[in-house]
Amino acid sequence: MNISFIGLGKMGYPMAKHLVQANHQLEVFNRSPSKSEDFKRNFEQCTIANSLTDCGKHSEIIILCIGNDEDVRNTLTGKDSLYSNLKPGTLVIDHTTTSAELACEMQAKLLEKQVDYVDAPVSGGEQGAISGQLTIMCGGQALAAERAQGITQAYSKSFTHMGPIGSGQLTKMVNQICVAGLIEALAEGIHFGQQAGLDMEKVMKVVGSGAASSWQLQNRYQTMLEDQYDFGFAVDHMRKDLEICLKEAKKMNTSLPSTAMVDQLYGELQQSGHGQLDTSSLLKRLQNK
Amino acid sequence: MNISFIGLGKMGYPMAKHLVQANHQLEVFNRSPSKSEDFKRNFEQCTIANSLTDCGKHSEIIILCIGNDEDVRNTLTGKDSLYSNLKPGTLVIDHTTTSAELACEMQAKLLEKQVDYVDAPVSGGEQGAISGQLTIMCGGQALAAERAQGITQAYSKSFTHMGPIGSGQLTKMVNQICVAGLIEALAEGIHFGQQAGLDMEKVMKVVGSGAASSWQLQNRYQTMLEDQYDFGFAVDHMRKDLEICLKEAKKMNTSLPSTAMVDQLYGELQQSGHGQLDTSSLLKRLQNK
Amino acid sequence: MNISFIGLGKMGYPMAKHLVQANHQLEVFNRSPSKSEDFKRNFEQCTIANSLTDCGKHSEIIILCIGNDEDVRNTLTGKDSLYSNLKPGTLVIDHTTTSAELACEMQAKLLEKQVDYVDAPVSGGEQGAISGQLTIMCGGQALAAERAQGITQAYSKSFTHMGPIGSGQLTKMVNQICVAGLIEALAEGIHFGQQAGLDMEKVMKVVGSGAASSWQLQNRYQTMLEDQYDFGFAVDHMRKDLEICLKEAKKMNTSLPSTAMVDQLYGELQQSGHGQLDTSSLLKRLQNK
Amino acid sequence: MNISFIGLGKMGYPMAKHLVQANHQLEVFNRSPSKSEDFKRNFEQCTIANSLTDCGKHSEIIILCIGNDEDVRNTLTGKDSLYSNLKPGTLVIDHTTTSAELACEMQAKLLEKQVDYVDAPVSGGEQGAISGQLTIMCGGQALAAERAQGITQAYSKSFTHMGPIGSGQLTKMVNQICVAGLIEALAEGIHFGQQAGLDMEKVMKVVGSGAASSWQLQNRYQTMLEDQYDFGFAVDHMRKDLEICLKEAKKMNTSLPSTAMVDQLYGELQQSGHGQLDTSSLLKRLQNK
Structure with a gap:
């Protein structure tokens, strides 16, 4: 062809x-x-x-x-x-x-x-x-x-x-909405555990075996614990996608409070010069590193 | 024994x-x-x-x-x-x-x-x-x-x-922090897809096969689509647990913005008389049903 | 002329x-x-x-x-x-x-x-x-x-x-950013006081005499207490303005977490059919009326 | 006596x-x-x-x-x-x-x-x-x-x-709820204006003459613009008060989403060692200074 x-x-x-x-x-x-x-x-x-x-x-x-x-x-x-x-x-x-x-x-x-x-x-x-x-x-x-x-x-x-037509894009938006809030939740969990002084390798294995488990937890917790953020989709790209999601949602009178908040947190990462880090760098923001 | x-x-x-x-x-x-x-x-x-x-x-x-x-x-x-x-x-x-x-x-x-x-x-x-x-x-x-x-x-x-001593409880808190924000993100994704008129069964299968997947998505999306919320841990119990998490976090000067917000959204469910629904009922709040 | x-x-x-x-x-x-x-x-x-x-x-x-x-x-x-x-x-x-x-x-x-x-x-x-x-x-x-x-x-x-050129618009955006979060704070204060059973006329007079005072408190508390929301700028217009603010902020890598959240709360009012109420109707959302 | x-x-x-x-x-x-x-x-x-x-x-x-x-x-x-x-x-x-x-x-x-x-x-x-x-x-x-x-x-x-008995305390809580979100809104407005390169003295005078005005704007904008945060109530005290507010609200099934978020933002200031600054230092957090 x-x-x-x-x-x-x-x-x-x-x-x-x-x-x-x-x-x-x-x-x-x-x-x-x-x-x-x-x-x-x-x-x-x-x-x-x-x-x-x-x-x-x-x-x-x-x-x-x-x-x-x-x-x-x-x-x-x-x-x-x-x-x-x-x-x-x-x-x-x-x-x-x-x-x-x-x-x-x-x-x-x-x-x-x-x-x-x-x-x-x-x-x-x-x-x-x-x-x-x-x-x-x-x-x-x-x-x-x-x-x-x-x-x-x-x-x-x-x-x-x-x-x-458009259904592919709308499905991708559902995907990004699900991912954004999920990563922030994971980052908050890890941040909390680190501040509490827990053995986070152990914690993530236990937590990852049940109702808190997710693809992001399984595939990113180790790099997050190592403060490594070059494993995938960049913050800058995520913000572009979330802008599309939030705009589309606004047109439909659909409120997405968590997505809107996480979008702003990604904005804080960009403001700190971290737009090229991967999306799991929300942990870095919490750690204020 | x-x-x-x-x-x-x-x-x-x-x-x-x-x-x-x-x-x-x-x-x-x-x-x-x-x-x-x-x-x-x-x-x-x-x-x-x-x-x-x-x-x-x-x-x-x-x-x-x-x-x-x-x-x-x-x-x-x-x-x-x-x-x-x-x-x-x-x-x-x-x-x-x-x-x-x-x-x-x-x-x-x-x-x-x-x-x-x-x-x-x-x-x-x-x-x-x-x-x-x-x-x-x-x-x-x-x-x-x-x-x-x-x-x-x-x-x-x-x-x-x-x-x-206490490490078991702190690990459980990490678990609940990870779960709370994740469910809200999932609920927002589903709400968005429904408002957009997508075939949500199809969407959840596609989205659930990749980076947005989670235990909650796999085990709750169908009941959420059916507006069924008697499949597990109740909102009232989650709020009790999140209160412990947020109090502990405050003691450690650890900020959990998404967790705090989702805690309030659970509060709105309680205010509407839905404290006994399971935690995935955050979708119901978004739908304002 | x-x-x-x-x-x-x-x-x-x-x-x-x-x-x-x-x-x-x-x-x-x-x-x-x-x-x-x-x-x-x-x-x-x-x-x-x-x-x-x-x-x-x-x-x-x-x-x-x-x-x-x-x-x-x-x-x-x-x-x-x-x-x-x-x-x-x-x-x-x-x-x-x-x-x-x-x-x-x-x-x-x-x-x-x-x-x-x-x-x-x-x-x-x-x-x-x-x-x-x-x-x-x-x-x-x-x-x-x-x-x-x-x-x-x-x-x-x-x-x-x-x-x-543009400075007038940017100043107006500062104004709208200041107003949006302020009204939500006022609405939360009133909602809290009402739930607590306080004499809200008395409370607003005391609170309005000090560091919590604002134009919105002075000019809107009475209509808010009376569940009257036809006294000014409509939710639909506010959302249009906030969309401009958030878009401009995104371009400048400027995070506005509270503004973004309140924008979504206004979205919930629109979803409930209240887009023509005035901006102080954030109280109505909290009351779930 | x-x-x-x-x-x-x-x-x-x-x-x-x-x-x-x-x-x-x-x-x-x-x-x-x-x-x-x-x-x-x-x-x-x-x-x-x-x-x-x-x-x-x-x-x-x-x-x-x-x-x-x-x-x-x-x-x-x-x-x-x-x-x-x-x-x-x-x-x-x-x-x-x-x-x-x-x-x-x-x-x-x-x-x-x-x-x-x-x-x-x-x-x-x-x-x-x-x-x-x-x-x-x-x-x-x-x-x-x-x-x-x-x-x-x-x-x-x-x-x-x-x-x-207790009504005094509940009134004080209404006051603190109104103040917390108001200051964050003010801080976001100032942050936005600064990033946009506006003459902020001018902006605050104009904005402060209308519907965005507040005691905090009138009494704190100048010190905020000068990055001075020793003019009043400290972040540490505010967090203590907000903890009381949020706990009381939880007991009453009263959701305070903005208050809960701002409470976490104050937590980020504490985590950065700024617990003794006054409450208007929410601007400092936004500026990531």
């Missing part, structure tokens, strides 16, 4: 690699060209698009893994975008975490050119991208979702069609 | 039953005598103590599973308590969730009579008590903890000696 | 009236024409603009008092806006509460036509507009601010030039 | 001074005797009680201005207290901020000796004590309150009988 892959960041690069290894013919584009060149050096069979206006001309599938709403809008429909290159029957798979609104807007614009669009944010982080074990939450029309599933199996362990 | 078991509530009753089935000779006491009588009807080989001043005279082990600090203090050392019956070498195992301070105070008072005391709060809930699969977090002297482990294996799947 | 006044809402209508009474020659425009017609009936000397493309052609001053960023952008620079009518030397005074960013954007676009722009949000509410006693916080160039002050004295008791 | 005054701290010392100056015959007692001796040096006509068991034997009025519930209990009814010295007809005026429960308990115990007791916490701070301009909120029987008013007018500008 001819695929254009746009966005070779920490997530996109390994995802594109899995597509090459699944014998797809890849065209890659990245805003800063050095990453495309690096990718080309490693995977010679791929081609590089030098600009968006060159991109996607011969592709049946276009995959995006970029920054935010504005990036997606500019890439797909902006001035000097690839909009004019889009042919009827193309499928755009958008792995960017965006608002549900953006997904609706993109679908509408692309349908004018008989191009399909699915919102398909992922979870599983950098590790999942590297190991090809991402979880994909997809919104859009059923047939488009089915096509997307076929392609993305190269780098995913699970793919779920959540419902109409 | 001759054991006195005090407190035949939802937790204590099945725990005592496991001790009888492990062939221990049990004396039981409960503030309201009807429960002791019921227990006696089911397990004829046990004896009933009619008052605390009669209780423990022939026991090597005394086990408590009662309400709060004040109950423990009154039972062990108060006026008309079993204090005068305590013989050197007795071990008191306290399964009540109390402050760490109370544990220190009890140990000190009992040591005057050469009686050992361990604080041994449990997790696993009513289900764990019934199936004999509780998790026990024990604080106290090593030899006393070892004795307690031998006895309590009748109803536990794990027993950990956490450290000196 | 020839003045175009755009936006005859609860605030704008009485402000425009003060301008007429100060003998200015007014042209008015309102999205729904019935309000313009009503105004014309009361003040015959004014003229009505039937559309934005007709508006401002003969005016030296254009005053806006409308909804939000998008409204201002559409009015001044959008398709079918009054942009093409703007003559060099005109001054646009924008009383709308918007983001600081919008103010910068508008100033830049209007300067291309040698038109001056000041952001000039107000405080003092409907009462202040009616009595002509508003407080104006103005951002922009000094000379433009001075011109604005001369005109707006018809309906203001104070006018302060806060600094460069 | 023969008066025993117990507790010559920052508040008590100047209050006692006003009583001497009003020509009362004073006996003073302080836990650390150096303060009593200093007082005696300044006011020779007074006498010093060397111990509580010596204190109050010849007094018609006993005034307390000490630390907390436990201190009051020990002073009035504990071992080596002045309990045995109390004569029928004596009036105890307690200016300590305590729980309402303590007030009820003390009244009951003292009534056994036909001694009257009123809870009479004050506001107005050290400045108010020095200038004799305190505000007194009194709970207790009407006649006792009337007697208390006569005596305390030496150092108060207002005295209100709030209702039955």
